[in-house]
């Protein structure tokens with residue numbers, strides 16, 4: 001095991017002292033060795049010639065595991081077998097004694113993907129495990145594991161591997177397999193793999209398949225799409241300068257050129273991370289190649305820590321599994337972070353302290369009648385656009401109340417299947433004009449997409465399904481005022497009373 005010393009040490013100790021748990025929870029990013037560790041553990045607990053906790057790798061049992069034919073090691077992929085069937089099957093068979101080994105070991109990979117009934121069935125088993133059973137639950141998303149399950153497991157956290165650990169492991173592999181690789185090529189691969197040894201191994205294998213046993217920097221640069229390196233830096237610039245149009249064009253060009261979006265995104269996250277390290281003072285820009293260091297220094301200086309953290313989070317959480325070729329998720333992340341990113345130096349900018357007029361709008365959860373009377377009672381507050389007839393007010397109120405449910409119902413709609421993603425957190429129902437529902441979008445990007453004839457007609461159809469009314473849809477731009485901070489209410493008794501009654505501030509003017 002590479003780079004997981006704390007995990008290995010604890011497990012070895014448990015093996016040596018014979019304190020083996022019945023259930024383990026292995027948490028950590030993909031490619032960090034969770035499943036491999038599970039298999040090693042399966043060998044170690046069953047090995048006929050176990051030395052100091054380590055499996056011998058030559059007895060019958062070790063060999064059977066290595067060759068993937070061990071009857072007493074059952075691997076279940078939670079991602080593809082989400083259903084109850086496998087767990088039920090497991091429950092039925094678990095009480096039978098192991099075939100040849102001492103312990104029956106069950107590895108459930110991506111366990112967070114199991115459905116609720118499957119989790120419940122698993123829980124029953126974990127509550128009273130037979131003495132011969134060991135469970136290893138592996139997950140990349142530990143927060144999705146029900147507490148009832150997690151609390152019955154001994155938890156191990158697998159770390160992302162450092163670039164140097166990956167590089168040295170790659171060097172070992174090259175030596176063993178007779179691959180002649182430039183040191184710099186291995187560094188490039190390690191950088192691309194962002195902490196996942198499995199990704200690094202796959203990339204190396206891919207290079208050998210294409211270029212044979214001589215792996216050079218040029219091969220690596222070409223194969224890994226690092227010719228797009230400058231575009232990664234360009235995109236970071238666009239993010240920093242909030243140039244959404246240029247950023248969107250760049251993402252589209254990268255995709256058109258057939259560059260693997262996942263790898264491109266990886267590289268972007270890695271680059272932003274470098275900026276973060278430099279910005280936080282944890283790393284010196286001089287640690288990077290000379291030509292890059294000036295640029296990194298400059299960009300890092302232009303960005304706030306909060307902004308960088310936000311950008312990294314947004315791009316790092318993109319899950320390309322559903323559709324590796326869709327640019328939409330990257331586009332959304334770009335727009336989201338360009339709009340939310342605060343530039344360095346603007347972080348301390350204070351909102352205006354004493355507004356002249358304040359517009360207040362009733363909370364959507366209010367009953368329509370009381371909402372109207374509340375705003376009416378507060379004389380100094382501008383009436384919201386509800387100078388509309390009470391009928392209409394009630395109707396728009398109903399739409400607002402059910403809006404999040406409606407957005408959920410839009411999942412899977414449209415050619416990309418992501419209409420819900422375009423709507424969620426991006427707009428709100430503003431008003432009704434006759435039978436036309438006016439949607440206020442905070443950002444032009446989403447407004448433009450949803451306003452397109454394809455999405456608009458799909459929305460109108462769904463509105464009819466959900467609300468039973470044949471609404472038309474009009475999408476307008478209604479940016480949220482970012483500077484609205486509710487500290488004004490403290491100084492203005494009318495506003496504060498309105499807020500107390502459930503109103504919310506939507507706009508302030510100086």
Ligand SMILES: [Zn+2]
Nearest residue numbers: 047056059062
């Ligand atoms: Zn053995």
